[in-house]
Amino acid sequence: MTTRLFGEPVPRREDPRLLTGNGRYLDDLGRDALAAAFVRSPHAHARIRDIDVGPALDVEGLVAIYTFEDLPERVGRPLPLLIPHPALTHGRTAYPLAKDVVRHVGEPVAMVVATDRYAAEDACALIEVDYEPLKPVVGLEEAVQGAQLVHEDVPGNVGAHLVQEVAGADGRGAREAIEASPHTLAFRLDIERSASMPLEGRGVYARWDGRDLRVYSSTQTSTSVRMAVAAALGLPLPQVEVIAPDVGGGFGVKIVHPWPEEILLPWAAMTLGREIKWTEDRREHFISSAHERGQVQYVRVGFDDDGRVLGLDVTILHDHGAYTPYGIIVPIVTSTQLLGPYKIGSYRVEFSAVYTNTVQVTPYRGAGRPQGVFCMERTMDKIAWHLGKDRTEVRAANFIQPGEFPYDQGMTFQDGRPLIYDSGDYPEMLRMIKELIGWDDFERAPGRGIGIGCYVEGTGVGPYEGGHVQVTSDGRVHVSTGLTSQGQGHETVFAQIAAAELGVPIERVSVVTGDTRRFGYAVGTFASRAAVVSGNAIALACRKVREKALRIAADALEADPSDLQITDGLVHVAGAPGASIPLSTVAVLSNPLRYAFDEEAAKATQFSGTASPDRPPVAEEEEPGLEGRDYYSPIRSTFAAGMHAAVVETDPDTAEIKVVRYAVVHDCGRLINPMIVEGQIHGGVAQGIGGALYERMAYDSHGQLVNASFMDFLMPYATEIPHIETDHLETPSPLNPLGIKGAGEAGVIPVSAVIASAIEDAEGIEIDRMPISPSDLFALRSTHHP
Amino acid sequence: MEHEITLVVNGAARRVSVPARRLLSDCLRHDLGLTGTHVGCEHGVCGCCTVLLDGRPVRSCLTFAVTVDGCEITTVEGLAGADGLSPVQRAFAECHGLQCGFCTPGFLCTVTALLRDNPAPTDEEVLEGVSGNLCRCTGYQNIVKAVHRAAELLAEEA
Numbered sequence: 001m002t003t004r005l006f007g008e009p010v011p012r013r014e015d016p017r018l019l020t021g022n023g024r025y026l027d028d029l030g031r032d033a034l035a036a037a038f039v040r041s042p043h044a045h046a047r048i049r050d051i052d053v054g055p056a057l058d059v060e061g062l063v064a065i066y067t068f069e070d071l072p073e074r075v076g077r078p079l080p081l082l083i084p085h086p087a088l089t090h091g092r093t094a095y096p097l098a099k100d101v102v103r104h105v106g107e108p109v110a111m112v113v114a115t116d117r118y119a120a121e122d123a124c125a126l127i128e129v130d131y132e133p134l135k136p137v138v139g140l141e142e143a144v145q146g147a148q149l150v151h152e153d154v155p156g157n158v159g160a161h162l163v164q165e166v167a168g169a170d171g172r173g174a175r176e177a178i179e180a181s182p183h184t185l186a187f188r189l190d191i192e193r194s195a196s197m198p199l200e201g202r203g204v205y206a207r208w209d210g211r212d213l214r215v216y217s218s219t220q221t222s223t224s225v226r227m228a229v230a231a232a233l234g235l236p237l238p239q240v241e242v243i244a245p246d247v248g249g250g251f252g253v254k255i256v257h258p259w260p261e262e263i264l265l266p267w268a269a270m271t272l273g274r275e276i277k278w279t280e281d282r283r284e285h286f287i288s289s290a291h292e293r294g295q296v297q298y299v300r301v302g303f304d305d306d307g308r309v310l311g312l313d314v315t316i317l318h319d320h321g322a323y324t325p326y327g328i329i330v331p332i333v334t335s336t337q338l339l340g341p342y343k344i345g346s347y348r349v350e351f352s353a354v355y356t357n358t359v360q361v362t363p364y365r366g367a368g369r370p371q372g373v374f375c376m377e378r379t380m381d382k383i384a385w386h387l388g389k390d391r392t393e394v395r396a397a398n399f400i401q402p403g404e405f406p407y408d409q410g411m412t413f414q415d416g417r418p419l420i421y422d423s424g425d426y427p428e429m430l431r432m433i434k435e436l437i438g439w440d441d442f443e444r445a446p447g448r449g450i451g452i453g454c455y456v457e458g459t460g461v462g463p464y465e466g467g468h469v470q471v472t473s474d475g476r477v478h479v480s481t482g483l484t485s486q487g488q489g490h491e492t493v494f495a496q497i498a499a500a501e502l503g504v505p506i507e508r509v510s511v512v513t514g515d516t517r518r519f520g521y522a523v524g525t526f527a528s529r530a531a532v533v534s535g536n537a538i539a540l541a542c543r544k545v546r547e548k549a550l551r552i553a554a555d556a557l558e559a560d561p562s563d564l565q566i567t568d569g570l571v572h573v574a575g576a577p578g579a580s581i582p583l584s585t586v587a588v589l590s591n592p593l594r595y596a597f598d599e600e601a602a603k604a605t606q607f608s609g610t611a612s613p614d615r616p617p618v619a620e621e622e623e624p625g626l627e628g629r630d631y632y633s634p635i636r637s638t639f640a641a642g643m644h645a646a647v648v649e650t651d652p653d654t655a656e657i658k659v660v661r662y663a664v665v666h667d668c669g670r671l672i673n674p675m676i677v678e679g680q681i682h683g684g685v686a687q688g689i690g691g692a693l694y695e696r697m698a699y700d701s702h703g704q705l706v707n708a709s710f711m712d713f714l715m716p717y718a719t720e721i722p723h724i725e726t727d728h729l730e731t732p733s734p735l736n737p738l739g740i741k742g743a744g745e746a747g748v749i750p751v752s753a754v755i756a757s758a759i760e761d762a763e764g765i766e767i768d769r770m771p772i773s774p775s776d777l778f779a780l781r782s783t784h785h786p
Numbered sequence: 787m788e789h790e791i792t793l794v795v796n797g798a799a800r801r802v803s804v805p806a807r808r809l810l811s812d813c814l815r816h817d818l819g820l821t822g823t824h825v826g827c828e829h830g831v832c833g834c835c836t837v838l839l840d841g842r843p844v845r846s847c848l849t850f851a852v853t854v855d856g857c858e859i860t861t862v863e864g865l866a867g868a869d870g871l872s873p874v875q876r877a878f879a880e881c882h883g884l885q886c887g888f889c890t891p892g893f894l895c896t897v898t899a900l901l902r903d904n905p906a907p908t909d910e911e912v913l914e915g916v917s918g919n920l921c922r923c924t925g926y927q928n929i930v931k932a933v934h935r936a937a938e939l940l941a942e943e944a
C-alpha cells in the first residue's frame with residue numbers, strides 16, 4: 001500500500017482546515033496587535049517638499065507616525081538589489097519610505113501605527129504631504145526617448161542592456177544568416193502588463209519580546225525575509241524567526257523581499273515594544289506591489305522553404321517600472337526560454353530593461369516565459385502563413401528530436417548556468433495534442449479558428465533546498481522544509497514522498513513548510529521548483545533515516561540490514577513477517593535515555609538491558625534520535641514542456657471572443673500527485689486566458705493606474721474559463737533522484753500565444769499583441785476590412 | 787459612538803459593541819474572532835467575504851455590522867454539522883476544488899445557498915451561481931465539478 005503513494009491522487013491534507021475556516025492566514029493572526037497603514041504617493045513622479053503630520057496627531061488611537069526622517073540609518077537604506085547581474089549597470093531600488101522623490105503612484109511615504117486600522121487610516125488621510133509634481137515617464141516608447149528621467153542618474157532610463165548570441169553550425173551570426181535566408185519576415189509584438197493578483201494580498205505581523213523578534217509574513221520565502229530583516233535591523237540571526245502562515249496565493253509577487261513593510265513593521269514593533277500588523281488592501285496591492293509582462297519585441301526571422309528557422313534576431317524592450325529589486329530575471333527568462341522546443345539555426349537576442357514611473361516589475365507566474373513563447377509561437381505561425389503550410393508542420397520541422405538530449409542551446413540561463421535541456425519528446429507531444437484537440441479534422445469556418453502553442457520551461461532551479469525528517473517515539477514522522485506554500489499542496493505531496501520512502505502510512509506523516517524555527521536554510525517557492533528541489537531533498541533525508549532505522553532494527557532483530565524492509569511502519573525481515581519491530585520502537589532505541597516519560601521510553605533507559613554495556617550509548621559517528629537532514633542542489637534546471645491548443649469563436653458583430661475548447665498536453669516528468677498537477681495546470685490556463693483576453697494595467701499619461709480595482713481590472717470568473725482537457729506525457733528527468741520536473745507555472749505559459757493563433761485563424765487578421773479585447777479586434781477588423 | 791448589537795452567528799447569539807462604520811467582515815473577523823470569512827478586495831467584487839445573512843449570500847465587506855442587528859449569520863465556521871463536514875465541503879475536498887483556500891469560504895457559502903434553492907442545477911446554472919466569486923488558483927474547473935458532486939451528495943443523503 002505505502003509504496004503506491006507516489007503517483008496517486010492522494011486527497012490533500014491541507015483541505016480539512018481550509019474548508020472549515022480554520023486556516024491561519026496572515027490577517028487571522030495578532031488579534032490584539034496594533035495596526036499599521038501607509039500614506040502612499042498620489043503622484044507618479046514628484047519631489048517631496050514637506051510632510052506635515054500635525055493635523056493627524058489628534059486622531060484617537062494614534063500611536064506613532066514615521067517618515068523617512070525618523071528611520072535610523074540602517075533601516076532607512078535602499079532595499080537590497082536581490083539578484084545583481086553584470087548587465088544591470090544601473091540597478092535601482094526604493095527606500096522603505098520615500099526619501100525626497102517618489103517614482104510611482106503608491107510608493108510609501110509615511111507609516112502610521114494606531115490601535116486599529118480604521119484609526120490608522122483616519123490619521124493617514126490627515127497627513128499633509130507637499131509634493132512638487134515632476135513629469136512622469138509612462139510607456140516604453142516614452143521611456144527610451146530618454147527626454148525625462150525616472151532616476152536622475154540613469155541616462156536614457158536604461159537599467160540594463162544584455163545581448164546573447166548563438167552562432168549557427170556554419171559559424172554565422174543570426175543577422176548574417178537572416179540576410180542569406182530564402183525567406184525573411186520582420187514584425188513587432190506588444191505585450192501588456194498584468195499582475196499576480198493573489199486573492200490574499202501581502203501582509204506582515206511582527207512581535208518583539210525584548211530579546212527575540214518573530215515575524216509572520218505572507219511571503220514565498222521566509223528564510224530570505226529572515227536574513228534581510230536581521231541585516232536591516234542589525235539583529236543576530238538566531239534572534240529572528242520568520243514564519244509564512246497559510247498564504248492565500250502568491251504567483252510570484254510574494255517572492256520579492258524584503259518589501260518595505262517587512263522591514264518597517266519589525267522595526268516599529270521593536271521601537272514601540274508592541275505587536276504590529278499590516279494587511280495590504282486591494283488598492284494597495286494594485287499600486288504598490290509588483291506587476292509583470294510588459295514588453296515590446298522587434299523580431300526578424302529568416303527561414304527556408306520547409307519553414308526551418310535559419311536565423312532569429314529579437315530586440316526586446318522590457319518595462320521594469322520604477323525599480324529593479326529582483327534584477328533582470330524576467331527579461332533573461334524571456335530571452336532564453338523564447339527558444340522553446342526548437343533548434344534555431346542562429347539566434348541573437350538583445351534586451352533593454354527600461355525604467356518608467358510605474359509599479360516595479362518582478363516575476364509573475366511564467367516569469368517572462370509567456371512573452372518569449374508569444375514571440376516564438378507568433379513567429380512559427382507567421383512562417384506557416386507565409387509558406388502556406390500547416391502550423392504544426394512548421395513547428396515539427398524545427399523540433400529538437402528525442403535522440404538529441406541533453407540538448408545545449410548555447411545560452412546562459414537565469415541561474416547563471418548553461419541552458420541545457422535534460423529530456424523530452426516533442427514530436428510525440430505534438431502528436432498527442434493534435435489528437436486531443438482534433439487538429440487534422442478541425443472544421444474551419446468564418447469566426448471559428450484553432451490555435452496551438454508550444455513551450456519548454458526550465459524548472460527546479462537551484463541553488464538548493466533541504467529537508468529534515470524525524471521519526472518520534474510515537475511512530476509519527478515529522479517532515480520540514482524551508483520553502484513556503486501558497487496553495488500547491490506541499491503538505492500532501494511531500495508527505496506522499498516521505499511515506500513512500502519510509503514505508504509508513506501517510507496519516508502518520510506531517511509536513512511543515514516556511515517556518516524558520518523548523519528549517520532555516522532555503523531559497524523559496526518560485527520557478528516551479530518546490531516539488532523538484534524540496535521533494536528530492538526530503539526523499540534524500542528519508543533515505544538517511546531509513547538507513548539508520550534499518551541499522552538499529554538489524555541490531556535489535558539480530559538480522560542483516562540488507563534483509564530488512566519497512567512496511568506500514570513496521571521494520572521486518574523480508575519474507576519473515578514475524579520477525580519485526582515497529583518504527584516507533586526503533587525511534588525509542590535510537591535515543592538512549594536516563595529518564596522514562598512513558599512505558600515505551602522505558603525501553604531506552606539505562607537499566608532496560610537493551611544496550612551493550614561495553615559500548616558508549618551513542619556510538620561514534622552516530623547521533624541520538626531517528627532523524628535525518630539532507631539537501632538537494634541541482635546541477636542545473638530540469639526542463640518541463642507542454643503544448644496547448646484551443647478553439648475560439650468570434651462574434652461577427654460584437655467581436656466578442658469565446659474560447660470554446662482548450663487542450664493541454666504536459667510533461668513534468670514523473671507525477672507525484674496527478675490531481676494536484678492537473679489543478680496547477682487548470683489554474684495556470686485560467687490566468688493565461690486572463691492575460692490573453694482581459695487583463696491589462698491601464699496607466700494614463702500621468703502615471704495613474706486607472707483600473708486599480710477588481711471592478712476594472714478584469715480577472716476571469718468561472719464564466720470565462722472553458723473546460724480544460726488534459727493529457728500527460730512522462731519523460732523522467734535524469735538529473736534528480738525522483739525523476740520529476742516542475743509543474744507550477746506550466747499552465748499559463750503559452751496561453752496568449754495559443755489564443756492569438758486561434759483568433760488569427762478565425763479572422764484571417766494577424767494578431768500581434770496581448771491581450772486582445774473585443775474592442776481591439778473590432779478595431780483590427782475595421783483596419784483590415786474598411 | 788459605539789452601538790450595541792446582537793448577531794446570531796452560526797446559531798449562537800453574540801452581543802458586540804461596534805462603531806457605525808464597522809464592516810460586518812471586520813466585526814466577524816476581529817470582534818468575534820471568526821477569521822474563516824476572508825477579505826479579498828473590500829469593494830464587493832471578489833466574493834471571498836460572502837456569508838449567509840438570514841440564509842442569503844451577501845458580501846460582508848459591503849455590509850455595516852450595525853445594519854444587521856438581530857439577523858442570523860452563517861459563516862464558513864458554521865457549515866459543518868455535528869457529524870463532520872457538510873456535503874458541499876466534502877465535495878470541494880473530493881474534487882480538489884481549492885488550492886490556497888483563501889476564496890474557498892466565500893464559494894462554500896455561495897454554493898450552500900445555491901444548492902438549497904436549486905438542488906439539481908444544470909451546468910449553466912452552476913456557472914451562473916458561482917459567477918460572483920473570484921478564484922485565482924483553480925481555474926474553476928474543479929469548483930464547478932465540486933458543485934455538481936455536492937448536489938449528488940445532498941441528493942444521496944436527503
